Amino acid sequence: MDRSDIDSCLRLFDKHGGHFLRKTPLWKLSGADLGVDCAEVWLKLEHLQVGGSFKARGMLSRLLANPIPAAGVVIASGGNAGIATAAAARALGVRCEVFVPTSSPEAKRARLRDLGAEVVVTGAAYAQAFEACRARQQATGALLTHAYDQPEVLAGAGTLAAEIEAQGGVPDSVLVSVGGGGLIGGIAAWFEQRSRVVALEPERASTLHSARQAGEPVDVAVGGIAADSLGAQRIGQLGWQVTQRHVQDALLLSDEAILAAQRWLWKELRLAVEPGAALGLAALQTGAYRPRADEKVALILCGGNVDPATLA
Known part of the structure:
Protein backbone atom coordinates (compact mmCIF):
# COMPACT_ATOMS: atom_id res chain seq x y z
CA MET A 1 0.00 0.00 0.00
CA ASP A 2 1.49 3.35 -1.08
CA ARG A 3 0.63 6.68 -2.68
CA SER A 4 0.19 5.11 -6.12
CA ASP A 5 -2.70 3.00 -4.82
CA ILE A 6 -4.37 6.10 -3.41
CA ASP A 7 -3.81 8.00 -6.67
CA SER A 8 -5.55 5.14 -8.50
CA CYS A 9 -8.45 5.37 -6.05
CA LEU A 10 -8.70 9.12 -6.58
CA ARG A 11 -9.03 8.55 -10.32
CA LEU A 12 -11.71 5.93 -9.68
CA PHE A 13 -13.63 8.37 -7.51
CA ASP A 14 -13.29 11.14 -10.09
CA LYS A 15 -14.84 8.82 -12.66
CA HIS A 16 -17.56 7.13 -10.59
CA GLY A 17 -17.81 8.55 -7.07
CA GLY A 18 -18.42 12.24 -7.52
CA HIS A 19 -22.18 11.88 -7.04
CA PHE A 20 -21.72 10.02 -3.74
CA LEU A 21 -18.77 11.30 -1.70
CA ARG A 22 -18.56 14.74 -0.11
CA LYS A 23 -15.50 16.95 0.06
CA THR A 24 -15.59 17.60 3.80
CA PRO A 25 -14.42 20.93 5.24
CA ALA A 39 0.43 27.49 15.91
CA GLU A 40 -2.62 25.89 14.31
CA VAL A 41 -5.03 23.00 14.75
CA TRP A 42 -6.75 21.78 11.61
CA LEU A 43 -10.05 19.97 12.12
CA LYS A 44 -10.93 17.69 9.22
CA LEU A 45 -14.70 17.47 9.57
CA GLU A 46 -15.05 13.98 8.15
CA HIS A 47 -17.99 13.29 10.45
CA LEU A 48 -19.95 15.23 7.81
CA GLN A 49 -19.13 12.59 5.18
CA VAL A 50 -21.87 10.42 3.66
CA GLY A 51 -22.92 7.89 6.29
CA GLY A 52 -21.45 10.02 9.06
CA SER A 53 -17.85 8.80 8.88
CA PHE A 54 -14.66 8.42 6.84
CA LYS A 55 -15.68 4.83 6.11
CA ALA A 56 -17.66 5.94 3.05
CA ARG A 57 -14.39 6.37 1.15
CA GLY A 58 -13.07 2.87 1.71
CA MET A 59 -16.39 1.13 1.26
CA LEU A 60 -17.11 2.89 -2.04
CA SER A 61 -13.59 2.08 -3.18
CA ARG A 62 -14.15 -1.61 -2.46
CA LEU A 63 -17.49 -1.72 -4.28
CA LEU A 64 -16.32 0.21 -7.34
CA ALA A 65 -13.17 -1.87 -7.75
CA ASN A 66 -14.93 -5.25 -7.84
CA PRO A 67 -17.82 -6.90 -9.70
CA ILE A 68 -20.80 -7.22 -7.38
CA PRO A 69 -22.68 -10.56 -7.58
CA ALA A 70 -26.44 -10.93 -7.45
CA ALA A 71 -26.19 -11.70 -3.71
CA GLY A 72 -24.86 -8.17 -3.21
CA VAL A 73 -22.39 -7.21 -0.50
CA VAL A 74 -21.93 -8.38 3.06
CA ILE A 75 -19.92 -6.84 5.88
CA ALA A 76 -19.33 -7.15 9.63
CA SER A 77 -19.12 -3.83 11.41
CA GLY A 78 -19.45 -2.10 14.75
CA GLY A 79 -21.64 0.36 12.88
CA ASN A 80 -19.80 2.95 10.78
CA ALA A 81 -18.36 0.67 8.10
CA GLY A 82 -21.72 -1.02 7.79
CA ILE A 83 -23.50 2.32 7.45
CA ALA A 84 -21.02 3.40 4.78
CA THR A 85 -21.37 0.12 2.89
CA CYS A 96 -26.45 -5.19 1.43
CA GLU A 97 -26.34 -7.33 4.57
CA VAL A 98 -24.59 -6.11 7.74
CA PHE A 99 -23.53 -8.20 10.73
CA VAL A 100 -23.13 -6.14 13.92
CA PRO A 101 -22.10 -7.20 17.45
CA THR A 102 -24.42 -6.78 20.40
CA SER A 103 -22.20 -3.89 21.60
CA SER A 104 -23.22 -1.75 18.61
CA PRO A 105 -25.49 1.20 19.47
CA GLU A 106 -29.15 0.96 18.53
CA ALA A 107 -28.86 4.35 16.80
CA LYS A 108 -26.41 2.83 14.31
CA ARG A 109 -28.59 -0.23 13.75
CA ALA A 110 -31.56 2.02 13.04
CA ARG A 111 -29.49 4.00 10.55
CA LEU A 112 -28.53 0.78 8.78
CA ARG A 113 -32.15 -0.22 8.42
CA ASP A 114 -33.07 3.25 7.16
CA LEU A 115 -30.48 2.76 4.40
CA GLY A 116 -32.14 -0.49 3.34
CA ALA A 117 -29.60 -2.93 4.77
CA GLU A 118 -30.53 -6.26 6.31
CA VAL A 119 -29.11 -6.18 9.84
CA VAL A 120 -27.97 -9.29 11.72
CA VAL A 121 -27.06 -8.76 15.40
CA THR A 122 -24.71 -11.49 16.60
CA GLY A 123 -21.69 -11.94 18.85
CA ALA A 124 -20.45 -9.90 21.79
CA ALA A 125 -17.69 -8.20 19.79
CA TYR A 126 -16.68 -7.43 16.23
CA ALA A 127 -14.61 -10.61 15.87
CA GLN A 128 -17.64 -12.84 16.45
CA ALA A 129 -19.79 -10.80 14.09
CA PHE A 130 -17.08 -11.12 11.45
CA GLU A 131 -16.98 -14.92 11.73
CA ALA A 132 -20.76 -15.06 11.19
CA CYS A 133 -20.41 -12.66 8.28
CA ARG A 134 -17.72 -14.76 6.64
CA ALA A 135 -19.86 -17.88 6.94
CA ARG A 136 -22.72 -16.01 5.29
CA GLN A 137 -20.48 -14.87 2.44
CA GLN A 138 -19.30 -18.42 1.79
CA ALA A 139 -22.92 -19.59 1.66
CA THR A 140 -24.21 -16.85 -0.66
CA GLY A 141 -21.22 -15.75 -2.76
CA ALA A 142 -21.77 -12.10 -1.86
CA LEU A 143 -18.88 -9.63 -2.11
CA LEU A 144 -17.20 -9.53 1.30
CA THR A 145 -16.28 -6.01 2.34
CA HIS A 146 -13.94 -5.79 5.31
CA ALA A 147 -14.23 -2.88 7.71
CA TYR A 148 -10.50 -2.11 7.61
CA ASP A 149 -8.21 -4.79 6.15
CA GLN A 150 -8.51 -4.72 2.35
CA PRO A 151 -6.27 -2.75 -0.05
CA GLU A 152 -9.19 -0.88 -1.62
CA VAL A 153 -10.42 0.12 1.85
CA LEU A 154 -7.05 1.58 2.87
CA ALA A 155 -6.71 3.35 -0.47
CA GLY A 156 -10.14 4.90 0.00
CA ALA A 157 -9.19 6.10 3.48
CA GLY A 158 -6.01 7.56 2.01
CA THR A 159 -8.05 9.88 -0.19
CA LEU A 160 -8.93 11.74 3.01
CA ALA A 161 -5.25 12.61 3.48
CA ALA A 162 -4.97 13.65 -0.16
CA ASP A 172 3.41 19.04 10.51
CA SER A 173 1.55 16.25 12.29
CA VAL A 174 -1.68 14.28 11.92
CA LEU A 175 -3.35 12.68 14.94
CA VAL A 176 -5.36 9.62 13.96
CA SER A 177 -7.70 7.35 15.93
CA VAL A 178 -6.92 3.66 15.48
CA GLY A 179 -9.26 0.68 15.58
CA GLY A 180 -8.39 -1.90 12.97
CA GLY A 181 -5.87 0.33 11.23
CA GLY A 182 -7.63 1.17 7.98
CA LEU A 183 -7.74 4.93 8.53
CA ILE A 184 -4.21 5.36 9.81
CA GLY A 185 -2.94 2.96 7.15
CA GLY A 186 -4.39 5.09 4.38
CA ILE A 187 -3.31 8.40 5.91
CA ALA A 188 0.24 7.23 6.66
CA ALA A 189 0.58 5.75 3.17
CA TRP A 190 -0.29 9.13 1.65
CA PHE A 191 1.80 11.39 3.84
CA GLU A 192 4.64 8.89 4.25
CA GLN A 193 7.39 10.79 6.09
CA ARG A 194 6.25 14.26 4.99
CA SER A 195 4.06 14.60 8.08
CA ARG A 196 4.37 13.02 11.52
CA VAL A 197 1.44 10.61 11.76
CA VAL A 198 0.53 9.78 15.37
CA ALA A 199 -1.59 6.76 16.30
CA LEU A 200 -4.09 7.23 19.13
CA GLU A 201 -5.97 4.44 20.87
CA PRO A 202 -8.22 4.01 23.90
CA GLU A 203 -6.48 2.23 26.77
CA ARG A 204 -9.20 -0.42 26.63
CA ALA A 205 -8.89 -1.14 22.89
CA SER A 206 -5.17 -0.97 22.09
CA THR A 207 -4.63 -3.06 18.97
CA LEU A 208 -1.59 -1.23 17.60
CA HIS A 209 0.08 -0.53 20.94
CA SER A 210 -0.30 -4.19 21.96
CA ALA A 211 0.99 -5.40 18.60
CA ARG A 212 4.11 -3.29 19.00
CA GLN A 213 4.72 -4.71 22.44
CA ALA A 214 4.37 -8.24 21.06
CA GLY A 215 6.22 -7.58 17.81
CA GLU A 216 3.25 -8.73 15.72
CA PRO A 217 -0.54 -8.34 15.57
CA VAL A 218 -2.22 -9.99 18.55
CA ASP A 219 -5.76 -10.27 19.88
CA VAL A 220 -6.70 -7.77 22.58
CA ALA A 221 -9.61 -7.42 24.96
CA VAL A 222 -12.00 -4.73 23.74
CA GLY A 223 -14.11 -2.44 25.88
CA GLY A 224 -14.68 1.13 26.89
CA ILE A 225 -16.42 4.19 25.58
CA ALA A 226 -15.13 4.01 22.01
CA ALA A 227 -15.51 0.25 21.49
CA ASP A 228 -18.33 0.59 18.97
CA SER A 229 -16.11 2.44 16.46
CA LEU A 230 -12.59 1.46 17.60
CA GLY A 231 -13.46 -2.03 18.76
CA ALA A 232 -11.36 -4.24 16.49
CA GLN A 233 -9.86 -7.18 18.36
CA ARG A 234 -6.66 -7.16 16.30
CA ILE A 235 -4.86 -4.62 14.12
CA GLY A 236 -5.33 -5.42 10.43
CA GLN A 237 -2.35 -6.85 8.59
CA LEU A 238 -2.29 -4.02 6.05
CA GLY A 239 -2.55 -1.31 8.68
CA TRP A 240 0.18 -3.05 10.67
CA GLN A 241 2.53 -3.08 7.69
CA VAL A 242 2.01 0.59 6.82
CA THR A 243 2.31 1.80 10.41
CA GLN A 244 5.53 -0.15 10.86
CA ARG A 245 7.02 1.88 8.00
CA HIS A 246 5.55 5.30 8.62
CA VAL A 247 4.20 5.70 12.19
CA GLN A 248 6.52 6.18 15.12
CA ASP A 249 4.12 7.11 17.93
CA ALA A 250 1.30 4.93 19.29
CA LEU A 251 -0.30 6.67 22.28
CA LEU A 252 -2.99 5.52 24.70
CA LEU A 253 -5.81 7.63 26.16
CA SER A 254 -8.23 7.01 29.00
CA ASP A 255 -11.98 6.84 28.55
CA GLU A 256 -12.29 9.87 30.82
CA ALA A 257 -10.02 11.99 28.59
CA ILE A 258 -11.85 10.87 25.44
CA LEU A 259 -15.25 11.66 26.90
CA ALA A 260 -14.08 15.08 28.12
CA ALA A 261 -12.76 15.95 24.64
CA GLN A 262 -15.96 14.76 22.97
CA ARG A 263 -18.04 16.96 25.25
CA TRP A 264 -15.68 19.91 24.76
CA LEU A 265 -16.10 19.70 20.98
CA TRP A 266 -19.86 19.84 21.42
CA LYS A 267 -19.94 22.53 24.11
CA GLU A 268 -17.37 24.89 22.62
CA LEU A 269 -17.59 24.26 18.85
CA ARG A 270 -20.98 22.57 18.47
CA LEU A 271 -19.38 19.59 16.75
CA ALA A 272 -21.32 16.41 17.47
CA VAL A 273 -18.83 13.57 17.09
CA GLU A 274 -18.65 10.07 18.50
CA PRO A 275 -16.03 9.17 21.13
CA GLY A 276 -13.72 7.57 18.58
CA ALA A 277 -13.43 10.92 16.79
CA ALA A 278 -12.34 12.82 19.90
CA LEU A 279 -9.00 11.10 20.57
CA GLY A 280 -6.97 13.74 18.74
CA LEU A 281 -8.25 16.57 20.89
CA ALA A 282 -7.92 14.38 24.00
CA ALA A 283 -4.26 13.80 23.17
CA LEU A 284 -3.65 17.54 22.90
CA GLN A 285 -5.65 18.53 25.97
CA THR A 286 -4.07 15.92 28.24
CA GLY A 287 -0.54 16.48 26.97
CA ALA A 288 -0.23 12.89 25.72
CA TYR A 289 0.94 14.56 22.52
CA ARG A 290 2.87 17.80 22.95
CA PRO A 291 3.29 19.75 19.70
CA ARG A 292 5.98 22.35 19.10
CA ALA A 293 4.94 25.97 19.46
CA ASP A 294 5.16 26.48 15.68
CA GLU A 295 3.46 23.21 14.77
CA LYS A 296 0.41 22.79 12.55
CA VAL A 297 -1.54 19.77 13.82
CA ALA A 298 -4.34 18.06 11.92
CA LEU A 299 -7.07 16.17 13.78
CA ILE A 300 -9.37 13.77 11.98
CA LEU A 301 -12.94 14.00 13.30
CA CYS A 302 -13.62 10.63 11.77
CA GLY A 303 -17.21 9.88 12.79
CA GLY A 304 -20.40 11.57 13.92
CA ASN A 305 -22.86 8.72 14.40
CA VAL A 306 -23.77 9.71 17.93
CA ASP A 307 -27.00 10.47 19.75
CA PRO A 308 -26.77 14.23 20.54
CA ALA A 309 -28.70 13.61 23.76
CA THR A 310 -25.62 11.87 25.16
CA LEU A 311 -23.52 15.02 24.72
CA ALA A 312 -25.42 17.23 27.15
Whole structure:
Protein backbone atom coordinates (compact mmCIF):
# COMPACT_ATOMS: atom_id res chain seq x y z
CA MET A 1 0.00 0.00 0.00
CA ASP A 2 1.49 3.35 -1.08
CA ARG A 3 0.63 6.68 -2.68
CA SER A 4 0.19 5.11 -6.12
CA ASP A 5 -2.70 3.00 -4.82
CA ILE A 6 -4.37 6.10 -3.41
CA ASP A 7 -3.81 8.00 -6.67
CA SER A 8 -5.55 5.14 -8.50
CA CYS A 9 -8.45 5.37 -6.05
CA LEU A 10 -8.70 9.12 -6.58
CA ARG A 11 -9.03 8.55 -10.32
CA LEU A 12 -11.71 5.93 -9.68
CA PHE A 13 -13.63 8.37 -7.51
CA ASP A 14 -13.29 11.14 -10.09
CA LYS A 15 -14.84 8.82 -12.66
CA HIS A 16 -17.56 7.13 -10.59
CA GLY A 17 -17.81 8.55 -7.07
CA GLY A 18 -18.42 12.24 -7.52
CA HIS A 19 -22.18 11.88 -7.04
CA PHE A 20 -21.72 10.02 -3.74
CA LEU A 21 -18.77 11.30 -1.70
CA ARG A 22 -18.56 14.74 -0.11
CA LYS A 23 -15.50 16.95 0.06
CA THR A 24 -15.59 17.60 3.80
CA PRO A 25 -14.42 20.93 5.24
CA LEU A 26 -10.98 21.57 6.74
CA TRP A 27 -11.39 24.07 9.58
CA LYS A 28 -8.19 25.84 10.60
CA LEU A 29 -8.08 27.25 14.13
CA SER A 30 -5.31 28.73 16.19
CA GLY A 31 -3.96 26.48 18.89
CA ALA A 32 -5.15 29.02 21.44
CA ASP A 33 -8.75 28.48 20.29
CA LEU A 34 -8.49 24.95 21.64
CA GLY A 35 -6.28 25.73 24.62
CA VAL A 36 -3.25 24.14 22.94
CA ASP A 37 0.24 25.63 22.72
CA CYS A 38 0.81 25.30 18.97
CA ALA A 39 0.43 27.49 15.91
CA GLU A 40 -2.62 25.89 14.31
CA VAL A 41 -5.03 23.00 14.75
CA TRP A 42 -6.75 21.78 11.61
CA LEU A 43 -10.05 19.97 12.12
CA LYS A 44 -10.93 17.69 9.22
CA LEU A 45 -14.70 17.47 9.57
CA GLU A 46 -15.05 13.98 8.15
CA HIS A 47 -17.99 13.29 10.45
CA LEU A 48 -19.95 15.23 7.81
CA GLN A 49 -19.13 12.59 5.18
CA VAL A 50 -21.87 10.42 3.66
CA GLY A 51 -22.92 7.89 6.29
CA GLY A 52 -21.45 10.02 9.06
CA SER A 53 -17.85 8.80 8.88
CA PHE A 54 -14.66 8.42 6.84
CA LYS A 55 -15.68 4.83 6.11
CA ALA A 56 -17.66 5.94 3.05
CA ARG A 57 -14.39 6.37 1.15
CA GLY A 58 -13.07 2.87 1.71
CA MET A 59 -16.39 1.13 1.26
CA LEU A 60 -17.11 2.89 -2.04
CA SER A 61 -13.59 2.08 -3.18
CA ARG A 62 -14.15 -1.61 -2.46
CA LEU A 63 -17.49 -1.72 -4.28
CA LEU A 64 -16.32 0.21 -7.34
CA ALA A 65 -13.17 -1.87 -7.75
CA ASN A 66 -14.93 -5.25 -7.84
CA PRO A 67 -17.82 -6.90 -9.70
CA ILE A 68 -20.80 -7.22 -7.38
CA PRO A 69 -22.68 -10.56 -7.58
CA ALA A 70 -26.44 -10.93 -7.45
CA ALA A 71 -26.19 -11.70 -3.71
CA GLY A 72 -24.86 -8.17 -3.21
CA VAL A 73 -22.39 -7.21 -0.50
CA VAL A 74 -21.93 -8.38 3.06
CA ILE A 75 -19.92 -6.84 5.88
CA ALA A 76 -19.33 -7.15 9.63
CA SER A 77 -19.12 -3.83 11.41
CA GLY A 78 -19.45 -2.10 14.75
CA GLY A 79 -21.64 0.36 12.88
CA ASN A 80 -19.80 2.95 10.78
CA ALA A 81 -18.36 0.67 8.10
CA GLY A 82 -21.72 -1.02 7.79
CA ILE A 83 -23.50 2.32 7.45
CA ALA A 84 -21.02 3.40 4.78
CA THR A 85 -21.37 0.12 2.89
CA ALA A 86 -25.16 0.30 3.07
CA ALA A 87 -25.11 3.87 1.74
CA ALA A 88 -22.78 2.96 -1.12
CA ALA A 89 -24.79 -0.16 -1.92
CA ARG A 90 -28.01 1.85 -2.06
CA ALA A 91 -26.36 4.40 -4.36
CA LEU A 92 -25.24 1.58 -6.66
CA GLY A 93 -28.54 -0.29 -6.43
CA VAL A 94 -27.22 -3.51 -4.88
CA ARG A 95 -28.26 -5.61 -1.90
CA CYS A 96 -26.45 -5.19 1.43
CA GLU A 97 -26.34 -7.33 4.57
CA VAL A 98 -24.59 -6.11 7.74
CA PHE A 99 -23.53 -8.20 10.73
CA VAL A 100 -23.13 -6.14 13.92
CA PRO A 101 -22.10 -7.20 17.45
CA THR A 102 -24.42 -6.78 20.40
CA SER A 103 -22.20 -3.89 21.60
CA SER A 104 -23.22 -1.75 18.61
CA PRO A 105 -25.49 1.20 19.47
CA GLU A 106 -29.15 0.96 18.53
CA ALA A 107 -28.86 4.35 16.80
CA LYS A 108 -26.41 2.83 14.31
CA ARG A 109 -28.59 -0.23 13.75
CA ALA A 110 -31.56 2.02 13.04
CA ARG A 111 -29.49 4.00 10.55
CA LEU A 112 -28.53 0.78 8.78
CA ARG A 113 -32.15 -0.22 8.42
CA ASP A 114 -33.07 3.25 7.16
CA LEU A 115 -30.48 2.76 4.40
CA GLY A 116 -32.14 -0.49 3.34
CA ALA A 117 -29.60 -2.93 4.77
CA GLU A 118 -30.53 -6.26 6.31
CA VAL A 119 -29.11 -6.18 9.84
CA VAL A 120 -27.97 -9.29 11.72
CA VAL A 121 -27.06 -8.76 15.40
CA THR A 122 -24.71 -11.49 16.60
CA GLY A 123 -21.69 -11.94 18.85
CA ALA A 124 -20.45 -9.90 21.79
CA ALA A 125 -17.69 -8.20 19.79
CA TYR A 126 -16.68 -7.43 16.23
CA ALA A 127 -14.61 -10.61 15.87
CA GLN A 128 -17.64 -12.84 16.45
CA ALA A 129 -19.79 -10.80 14.09
CA PHE A 130 -17.08 -11.12 11.45
CA GLU A 131 -16.98 -14.92 11.73
CA ALA A 132 -20.76 -15.06 11.19
CA CYS A 133 -20.41 -12.66 8.28
CA ARG A 134 -17.72 -14.76 6.64
CA ALA A 135 -19.86 -17.88 6.94
CA ARG A 136 -22.72 -16.01 5.29
CA GLN A 137 -20.48 -14.87 2.44
CA GLN A 138 -19.30 -18.42 1.79
CA ALA A 139 -22.92 -19.59 1.66
CA THR A 140 -24.21 -16.85 -0.66
CA GLY A 141 -21.22 -15.75 -2.76
CA ALA A 142 -21.77 -12.10 -1.86
CA LEU A 143 -18.88 -9.63 -2.11
CA LEU A 144 -17.20 -9.53 1.30
CA THR A 145 -16.28 -6.01 2.34
CA HIS A 146 -13.94 -5.79 5.31
CA ALA A 147 -14.23 -2.88 7.71
CA TYR A 148 -10.50 -2.11 7.61
CA ASP A 149 -8.21 -4.79 6.15
CA GLN A 150 -8.51 -4.72 2.35
CA PRO A 151 -6.27 -2.75 -0.05
CA GLU A 152 -9.19 -0.88 -1.62
CA VAL A 153 -10.42 0.12 1.85
CA LEU A 154 -7.05 1.58 2.87
CA ALA A 155 -6.71 3.35 -0.47
CA GLY A 156 -10.14 4.90 0.00
CA ALA A 157 -9.19 6.10 3.48
CA GLY A 158 -6.01 7.56 2.01
CA THR A 159 -8.05 9.88 -0.19
CA LEU A 160 -8.93 11.74 3.01
CA ALA A 161 -5.25 12.61 3.48
CA ALA A 162 -4.97 13.65 -0.16
CA GLU A 163 -7.97 15.93 0.37
CA ILE A 164 -6.37 17.52 3.43
CA GLU A 165 -3.25 18.27 1.42
CA ALA A 166 -5.28 19.74 -1.45
CA GLN A 167 -7.22 21.95 0.96
CA GLY A 168 -4.47 23.15 3.27
CA GLY A 169 -1.08 21.68 2.41
CA VAL A 170 0.92 19.18 4.42
CA PRO A 171 0.47 19.56 8.21
CA ASP A 172 3.41 19.04 10.51
CA SER A 173 1.55 16.25 12.29
CA VAL A 174 -1.68 14.28 11.92
CA LEU A 175 -3.35 12.68 14.94
CA VAL A 176 -5.36 9.62 13.96
CA SER A 177 -7.70 7.35 15.93
CA VAL A 178 -6.92 3.66 15.48
CA GLY A 179 -9.26 0.68 15.58
CA GLY A 180 -8.39 -1.90 12.97
CA GLY A 181 -5.87 0.33 11.23
CA GLY A 182 -7.63 1.17 7.98
CA LEU A 183 -7.74 4.93 8.53
CA ILE A 184 -4.21 5.36 9.81
CA GLY A 185 -2.94 2.96 7.15
CA GLY A 186 -4.39 5.09 4.38
CA ILE A 187 -3.31 8.40 5.91
CA ALA A 188 0.24 7.23 6.66
CA ALA A 189 0.58 5.75 3.17
CA TRP A 190 -0.29 9.13 1.65
CA PHE A 191 1.80 11.39 3.84
CA GLU A 192 4.64 8.89 4.25
CA GLN A 193 7.39 10.79 6.09
CA ARG A 194 6.25 14.26 4.99
CA SER A 195 4.06 14.60 8.08
CA ARG A 196 4.37 13.02 11.52
CA VAL A 197 1.44 10.61 11.76
CA VAL A 198 0.53 9.78 15.37
CA ALA A 199 -1.59 6.76 16.30
CA LEU A 200 -4.09 7.23 19.13
CA GLU A 201 -5.97 4.44 20.87
CA PRO A 202 -8.22 4.01 23.90
CA GLU A 203 -6.48 2.23 26.77
CA ARG A 204 -9.20 -0.42 26.63
CA ALA A 205 -8.89 -1.14 22.89
CA SER A 206 -5.17 -0.97 22.09
CA THR A 207 -4.63 -3.06 18.97
CA LEU A 208 -1.59 -1.23 17.60
CA HIS A 209 0.08 -0.53 20.94
CA SER A 210 -0.30 -4.19 21.96
CA ALA A 211 0.99 -5.40 18.60
CA ARG A 212 4.11 -3.29 19.00
CA GLN A 213 4.72 -4.71 22.44
CA ALA A 214 4.37 -8.24 21.06
CA GLY A 215 6.22 -7.58 17.81
CA GLU A 216 3.25 -8.73 15.72
CA PRO A 217 -0.54 -8.34 15.57
CA VAL A 218 -2.22 -9.99 18.55
CA ASP A 219 -5.76 -10.27 19.88
CA VAL A 220 -6.70 -7.77 22.58
CA ALA A 221 -9.61 -7.42 24.96
CA VAL A 222 -12.00 -4.73 23.74
CA GLY A 223 -14.11 -2.44 25.88
CA GLY A 224 -14.68 1.13 26.89
CA ILE A 225 -16.42 4.19 25.58
CA ALA A 226 -15.13 4.01 22.01
CA ALA A 227 -15.51 0.25 21.49
CA ASP A 228 -18.33 0.59 18.97
CA SER A 229 -16.11 2.44 16.46
CA LEU A 230 -12.59 1.46 17.60
CA GLY A 231 -13.46 -2.03 18.76
CA ALA A 232 -11.36 -4.24 16.49
CA GLN A 233 -9.86 -7.18 18.36
CA ARG A 234 -6.66 -7.16 16.30
CA ILE A 235 -4.86 -4.62 14.12
CA GLY A 236 -5.33 -5.42 10.43
CA GLN A 237 -2.35 -6.85 8.59
CA LEU A 238 -2.29 -4.02 6.05
CA GLY A 239 -2.55 -1.31 8.68
CA TRP A 240 0.18 -3.05 10.67
CA GLN A 241 2.53 -3.08 7.69
CA VAL A 242 2.01 0.59 6.82
CA THR A 243 2.31 1.80 10.41
CA GLN A 244 5.53 -0.15 10.86
CA ARG A 245 7.02 1.88 8.00
CA HIS A 246 5.55 5.30 8.62
CA VAL A 247 4.20 5.70 12.19
CA GLN A 248 6.52 6.18 15.12
CA ASP A 249 4.12 7.11 17.93
CA ALA A 250 1.30 4.93 19.29
CA LEU A 251 -0.30 6.67 22.28
CA LEU A 252 -2.99 5.52 24.70
CA LEU A 253 -5.81 7.63 26.16
CA SER A 254 -8.23 7.01 29.00
CA ASP A 255 -11.98 6.84 28.55
CA GLU A 256 -12.29 9.87 30.82
CA ALA A 257 -10.02 11.99 28.59
CA ILE A 258 -11.85 10.87 25.44
CA LEU A 259 -15.25 11.66 26.90
CA ALA A 260 -14.08 15.08 28.12
CA ALA A 261 -12.76 15.95 24.64
CA GLN A 262 -15.96 14.76 22.97
CA ARG A 263 -18.04 16.96 25.25
CA TRP A 264 -15.68 19.91 24.76
CA LEU A 265 -16.10 19.70 20.98
CA TRP A 266 -19.86 19.84 21.42
CA LYS A 267 -19.94 22.53 24.11
CA GLU A 268 -17.37 24.89 22.62
CA LEU A 269 -17.59 24.26 18.85
CA ARG A 270 -20.98 22.57 18.47
CA LEU A 271 -19.38 19.59 16.75
CA ALA A 272 -21.32 16.41 17.47
CA VAL A 273 -18.83 13.57 17.09
CA GLU A 274 -18.65 10.07 18.50
CA PRO A 275 -16.03 9.17 21.13
CA GLY A 276 -13.72 7.57 18.58
CA ALA A 277 -13.43 10.92 16.79
CA ALA A 278 -12.34 12.82 19.90
CA LEU A 279 -9.00 11.10 20.57
CA GLY A 280 -6.97 13.74 18.74
CA LEU A 281 -8.25 16.57 20.89
CA ALA A 282 -7.92 14.38 24.00
CA ALA A 283 -4.26 13.80 23.17
CA LEU A 284 -3.65 17.54 22.90
CA GLN A 285 -5.65 18.53 25.97
CA THR A 286 -4.07 15.92 28.24
CA GLY A 287 -0.54 16.48 26.97
CA ALA A 288 -0.23 12.89 25.72
CA TYR A 289 0.94 14.56 22.52
CA ARG A 290 2.87 17.80 22.95
CA PRO A 291 3.29 19.75 19.70
CA ARG A 292 5.98 22.35 19.10
CA ALA A 293 4.94 25.97 19.46
CA ASP A 294 5.16 26.48 15.68
CA GLU A 295 3.46 23.21 14.77
CA LYS A 296 0.41 22.79 12.55
CA VAL A 297 -1.54 19.77 13.82
CA ALA A 298 -4.34 18.06 11.92
CA LEU A 299 -7.07 16.17 13.78
CA ILE A 300 -9.37 13.77 11.98
CA LEU A 301 -12.94 14.00 13.30
CA CYS A 302 -13.62 10.63 11.77
CA GLY A 303 -17.21 9.88 12.79
CA GLY A 304 -20.40 11.57 13.92
CA ASN A 305 -22.86 8.72 14.40
CA VAL A 306 -23.77 9.71 17.93
CA ASP A 307 -27.00 10.47 19.75
CA PRO A 308 -26.77 14.23 20.54
CA ALA A 309 -28.70 13.61 23.76
CA THR A 310 -25.62 11.87 25.16
CA LEU A 311 -23.52 15.02 24.72
CA ALA A 312 -25.42 17.23 27.15
